[in-house]
Amino acid sequence: MLDFVQKRNWYYLLSLLVLLPGVISLIIPPGLKPGIEFSSGSMFEVSFQNTVKETDLRAEMSTLGHPEARVQGTGQNRYLIRSSVLEGSAEQTPEGGPQPLGEQQSITRALFTKFGSMLKDDGSLATDSTGQPIPWTVQSSAVSGTVSREIGRKATLAVAAASVAILLYISWAFRSIPNPLRCGIAATIATMHDVVLVMGAYSIFGKVFNMEVNTMFITGLLTVIGFSVHDTIVVLDRIRENRQRYPDLPLHECVNNSILQTLGRSINTSFTVILAVTALLLIGGVTIRPFLVVMLIGTITGTYSSIFVASQILVTWEEGDVPRLLRRIIPRRAPAVVEEG
Amino acid sequence: MHRTFDRILLAFIVLVAAFSLVTMWPSEPWHYLPSFIPWPEGQGIKIPFFKFDGTDIKGSTLERRAMTLGLDLKGGTRLVLEPDLTNSPNVNLDDALNNASQIIERRINEFGVAESEIQRQGNRLAVQLPGITAEEAMQKIGKTALLEFRELKTDANGNVAVMANGQETFVPQSSLGSLDDAVWIPAVATTRDGQSVPLTGQYLTNAYIGADQAGLPVIDFQFNDEGAHLFEQITSRLLKQPIAFFLDGEAIKTTTGRVDAPIVQAVISDKGQITGMKLDEAQNLVKLLKAGSFPVPLKVVQSENVDATLGQDSVQKSVIAGETAMLIIMLFMVLYYRLPGLIASVALSVYATIVLAVFKLWPVTLTLSGIAAFVLSVGMAVDANILIFERMKEELRIGRSLVVAMEEGFHRAWSSIRDSNVSTLITCAILFWFGDQFGASLVKGFALTLAIGVGISMFSAILVTRTFLRVVISIPAARKPVLWVSQAGTKGDGGSREPASLPTGGGG
Numbered sequence: 001m002l003d004f005v006q007k008r009n010w011y012y013l014l015s016l017l018v019l020l021p022g023v024i025s026l027i028i029p030p031g032l033k034p035g036i037e038f039s040s041g042s043m044f045e046v047s048f049q050n051t052v053k054e055t056d057l058r059a060e061m062s063t064l065g066h067p068e069a070r071v072q073g074t075g076q077n078r079y080l081i082r083s084s085v086l087e088g089s090a091e092q093t094p095e096g097g098p099q100p101l102g103e104q105q106s107i108t109r110a111l112f113t114k115f116g117s118m119l120k121d122d123g124s125l126a127t128d129s130t131g132q133p134i135p136w137t138v139q140s141s142a143v144s145g146t147v148s149r150e151i152g153r154k155a156t157l158a159v160a161a162a163s164v165a166i167l168l169y170i171s172w173a174f175r176s177i178p179n180p181l182r183c184g185i186a187a188t189i190a191t192m193h194d195v196v197l198v199m200g201a202y203s204i205f206g207k208v209f210n211m212e213v214n215t216m217f218i219t220g221l222l223t224v225i226g227f228s229v230h231d232t233i234v235v236l237d238r239i240r241e242n243r244q245r246y247p248d249l250p251l252h253e254c255v256n257n258s259i260l261q262t263l264g265r266s267i268n269t270s271f272t273v274i275l276a277v278t279a280l281l282l283i284g285g286v287t288i289r290p291f292l293v294v295m296l297i298g299t300i301t302g303t304y305s306s307i308f309v310a311s312q313i314l315v316t317w318e319e320g321d322v323p324r325l326l327r328r329i330i331p332r333r334a335p336a337v338v339e340e341g
Numbered sequence: 342m343h344r345t346f347d348r349i350l351l352a353f354i355v356l357v358a359a360f361s362l363v364t365m366w367p368s369e370p371w372h373y374l375p376s377f378i379p380w381p382e383g384q385g386i387k388i389p390f391f392k393f394d395g396t397d398i399k400g401s402t403l404e405r406r407a408m409t410l411g412l413d414l415k416g417g418t419r420l421v422l423e424p425d426l427t428n429s430p431n432v433n434l435d436d437a438l439n440n441a442s443q444i445i446e447r448r449i450n451e452f453g454v455a456e457s458e459i460q461r462q463g464n465r466l467a468v469q470l471p472g473i474t475a476e477e478a479m480q481k482i483g484k485t486a487l488l489e490f491r492e493l494k495t496d497a498n499g500n501v502a503v504m505a506n507g508q509e510t511f512v513p514q515s516s517l518g519s520l521d522d523a524v525w526i527p528a529v530a531t532t533r534d535g536q537s538v539p540l541t542g543q544y545l546t547n548a549y550i551g552a553d554q555a556g557l558p559v560i561d562f563q564f565n566d567e568g569a570h571l572f573e574q575i576t577s578r579l580l581k582q583p584i585a586f587f588l589d590g591e592a593i594k595t596t597t598g599r600v601d602a603p604i605v606q607a608v609i610s611d612k613g614q615i616t617g618m619k620l621d622e623a624q625n626l627v628k629l630l631k632a633g634s635f636p637v638p639l640k641v642v643q644s645e646n647v648d649a650t651l652g653q654d655s656v657q658k659s660v661i662a663g664e665t666a667m668l669i670i671m672l673f674m675v676l677y678y679r680l681p682g683l684i685a686s687v688a689l690s691v692y693a694t695i696v697l698a699v700f701k702l703w704p705v706t707l708t709l710s711g712i713a714a715f716v717l718s719v720g721m722a723v724d725a726n727i728l729i730f731e732r733m734k735e736e737l738r739i740g741r742s743l744v745v746a747m748e749e750g751f752h753r754a755w756s757s758i759r760d761s762n763v764s765t766l767i768t769c770a771i772l773f774w775f776g777d778q779f780g781a782s783l784v785k786g787f788a789l790t791l792a793i794g795v796g797i798s799m800f801s802a803i804l805v806t807r808t809f810l811r812v813v814i815s816i817p818a819a820r821k822p823v824l825w826v827s828q829a830g831t832k833g834d835g836g837s838r839e840p841a842s843l844p845t846g847g848g849g
Binding site: 144145154173218219222237240 | 416647653654658661665666670677714717724727735761763764767771783791
């Protein structure tokens with residue numbers, strides 16, 4: 001029979017190795033790159049004579065070095081583009097104009113070259129005095145962020161409060177078995193494990209692929225927390241049941257049996273979630289990818305942590321691994337202290 | 342007995358599902374379903390004298406409302422507002438804009454236009470609001486909302502001014518035909534530090550809708566200390582005289598279309614009442630008063646319809662992808678769990694339909710975070726079913742009869758479904774509360790949709806799946822073992838004790 005409990009220290013080591021790069025990346029600023037929703041930037045509106053697809057425009061903005069740009073339709077072939085700060089863009093040109101400055105100008109020119117003639121606000125063709133089509137922005141201005149950066153801090157506080165409440169609830173719901181508080185703490189640690197892992201991974205993606213944190217990321221993280229707690233409780237529930245049925249069975253055996261019994265369900269549930277997320281990643285819209293990436297990592301680690309973190313912590317605690325480890329370290333040091341004394 | 346009860350439950354579930362399906366059915370189904378089939382479209386049946394939201398009872402029609410979708414999924418209206426400094430040149434523009442944007446945010450909350458977006462755009466404010474027309478947006482967000490208290494303009498002899506043919510003339514008050522013709526001027530009083538100021542809505546601390554003796558709507562309002570001081574002077578000066586309410590320079594009218602100008606009956610200070618308004622107008626005004634008035638008038642310099650911020654094409658693709666994912670999950674469940682998987686798939690469809698109908702009726706403004714919560718709750722509903730079936734299989738393998746195995750499966754799976762769902766609901770409550778306190782509407786929306794989803798998912802897993810299973814088990818043809826558990830699995834567990842048809846057990 002498979003033994004999931006024997007090698008528990010290896011699982012901790014694996015978790016540590018996976019978590020470490022992410023944590024290091026989170027420590028090195030910028031830990032998480034704030035997206036355009038949180039910071040000021042530039043906004044401009046362009047209108048084309050020919051049919052221009054939103055997808056193509058977004059792709060072109062990406063090519064021009066602005067993958068973060070938000071492209072929003074405002075009419076037939078007319079788009080409002082919100083990007084990070086464009087260097088040398090005018091403070092405000094409410095009536096639009098042919099010649100915004102700097103980066104703004106070069107982007108407008110590039111869009112003109114790629115997609116053809118541009119229209120003015122009144123729908124007439126933008127031309128110079130000789131009637132030649134020219135690049136044109138309907139309007140452009142500097143804009144503030146739309147979401148306060150505070151939201152990150154607020155969400156963290158809310159999640160912290162929710163974790164405490166869940167810890168208390170689990171400790172109460174598991175009161176029929178010995179040491180119910182341990183279950184609550186184990187579940188909370190497993191959830192934090194998943195949160196840190198996802199944030200760390202995202203931090204690395206930020207440094208490597210320039211992925212930015214937006215409100216979608218926060219949504220994804222909340223979803224992952226919900227999934228992780230749910231999954232952990234299902235595994236712990238089986239431990240609770242077996243503990244009640246066979247109170248004389250040693251805990252490590254009980255935990256191992258419980259993991260084996262819930263393995264089919266764990267695999268099937270995560271498999272269905274991963275299936276759904278992968279389908280969305282492959283054929284869904286580009287703009288929700290950050291959310292899906294968080295979900296994909298979160299589902300895997302959420303399932304992993306229920307079996308290999310939360311359950312194992314219960315055994316570690318019961319068997320007194322930590323005091324034993326401390327005893328193994330301390331006697332070695334003890335003589336040193338004596339020598340010095 | 343048992344069986345009859347199950348049939349009644351089944352009928353109830355079918356009814357709820359049918360009602361939900363009619364409610365959640367999109368008015369533009371071609372966005373979500375293959376377009377080669379002519380799906381029913383539009384706002385649905387119209388039934389007189391009834392409306393879901395109950396606002397307008399008489400003579401209205403039952404129109405299927407549209408799902409309220411957020412800016413990120415559907416877009417809405419974009420307004421650009423510019424402060425008009427002509428009458429107040431000394432105002433600090435930065436302060437005025439910050440102040441105005443806070444007031445807009447409060448109004449958005451008062452009017453429940455969830456998930457809006459406000460940003461500073463140069464020396465202007467750009468506001469994006471989901472699901473309302475430019476007209477409505479201007480009514481709700483763009484108004485300066487300056488409430489003034491005005492009195493009749495009089496000359497030294499007590500004659501009142503009237504407008505006649507564009508000219509102001511003074512006539513004795515007794516010969517004044519209607520208050521509608523009179524000229525009104527702001528009622529001024531002296532503050533504690535000796536300044537002469539007009540009494541306006543800025544001195545209000547609270548305003549709410551009440552009812553008078555006849556049950557007609559009134560607006561009760563309360564002044565702060567300074568306002569009470571001013572109002573006391575004004576009411577004592579205007580005893581037995583009319584006092585009118587003006588909003589943004591326009592007189593507030595009663596239901597009969599006349600200037601709403603009650604006669605001051607006694608000296609009052611801290612509170613007052615506006616009577617005679619229509620309910621919806623009164624409600625609108627209260628919301629505006631609560632949110633406060635702009636420090637300077639803002640004028641709308643631009644208004645346009647905008648598409649989804651996530652991109653229309655991207656949303657469209659994701660909808661199709663989501664549906665594909667749903668189908669794949671169902672296929673997997675049917676292949677892996679056989680007949681129970683099929684039943685669970687039907688139960689899941691019922692579940693999703695009910696949740697979407699509740700979203701519509703609530704109404705919840707559905708944004709990406711709401712969808713995420715919905716998907717999570719669907720995941721949890723799938724998991725509840727998987728938990729039950731895994732338990733059922735275990736019971737079948739140790740030789741239990743179908744009925745016993747099913748009831749045991751539910752019984753044993755229940756504790757984990759309950760605990761995980763309760764802890765999710767606790768999380769939702771806390772996230773909602775925090776989101777509300779901190780004005781993080783994203784967190785709040787997520788929590789609300791997840792709570793609705795999880796609540797219904799408990800109902801679905803226990804009631805819907807169980808009833809379906811019970812009814813199916815009562816059909817002899819459905820009791821073939823091959824439909825319930827794979828042969829390999831049974832043999833693997835030692836001994837092929839499998840009878841040709843699984844017994845239904847004692848109870849049935």
